[in-house]
Amino acid sequence: MSPEFWQQRWQDNRIGFNQSEVNPLLTTYFTALNLSANSRVFVPLCGKSIDMVWLVSQGYDVVGVELAESAVQAFFSEHDISPTITQSTATEHTDNPAVKCYQGLLLGQIIQLWVADIFALTADDIGQVDAVYDRAALIALPADMRLRYSEQVRQLSNNVNGDVSSDVNGNTPQLLLTLNYDQSKRNGPPFSISSGQVQQYYSNHYQITELEGKPSILNAAPELTVTEHVWLLVSK
Template sequence: MEHRFWQQRWEQSQLGFHLSFVHPILKRHLVHYALSPGTRVFLPLCGKTLDIGWLLGEGYAVVGAELSELAVAQLFAELGVEPTMSEWEGGQRWQHGALSVFQGDIFALTPAALGAVDLVYDRAALVALPPPMRDAYASQVLALSGAAPQLLITFEYDPAEKEGPPFPVLPAEVARHYADTHEIAELSRKDVLESSLNFKEAGVTRFVEVAWQLLPRPA
């Protein structure tokens, strides 16, 4: 999936993936990670999610990676803060207080540039990518975050009924990407078809949202 695809989605305000509320899974399950104040949470392909403002309000530091400059500009505008900007090799770093966002190609991001990661919150990143890109993405997240815990959200549906994104990611694939480094536990599973109008109108019969807890395996 080319960069231009996502740039056009933002330019044309085709933002079906953007929720107008803080994700209930984040609010419900973050407690399982027993994070300390100031913990640094990494959101890959973060868009302008309202989850960022909620995390900041809860006292966490947030670092995001997002391709679209328009998305990042809208994020800071909606938070009502003026960022400072600096260059990094993949684009621009936008920063205000405890929030940093690396605007540009996540595959150009390095652990040294990103800094410490205490939790990866993958709400809509893995599922946004077609199968050929997901192996590289998962490897990059591991390279950037090491064995940091993850809160991962995936979807399950019949791809013959509708083409993604978001794409279906089944448990076997989650294990393939992360089982070598993390212990994986299912936190919740819910059919959210009734609130996913694009999928319901397309004739999808089952659209299941799954939350996963990934904890680092003991050394």
């Protein structure tokens, strides 16, 4: 998918993927990450997700990345936050004014949202990360981008390890949500991800545990039989 595709979706307000309620799989399974208070959670391709508000309400700081600046602006506006806006000072971004950082406080926690192509950022940009929550990023990407994406998220978040793993040099744990459906009837986004593909993208670096798979409804194609899966990824 080109950056222009997602920019246009936000511009046209074709954002059916944006949910009005917190994802119940997040509230049910986030404790599996075993994070301490004030841990920092990375939310890739975050949009203006209400899930970030839930994370803040649980006492976590949030750092997100979103391609569409209008989505980031909408998040801060809808939650009555006056953000501080800065342009990245990293050398590799000096000629790219589109790379910006919006930061504010919500319920006493820090929310920092980057406006950028996720592949343009570095771990130095993102800073400390204790866990990754991927609800709608992997499933938004076509197959030829997913392996690169999974490795980029690992690189962006590998500067610290969460409490769930005993390997202090390992990879930051992730809570990953995916969808599975018959691709012959529809071919995303959101894209169908099989259990075999999850293994393909993550098994080199993570121990993968499926926490739940349950029936779900895809707003764009309610007639489809869809299963939503939640995975815990822990450093090997």
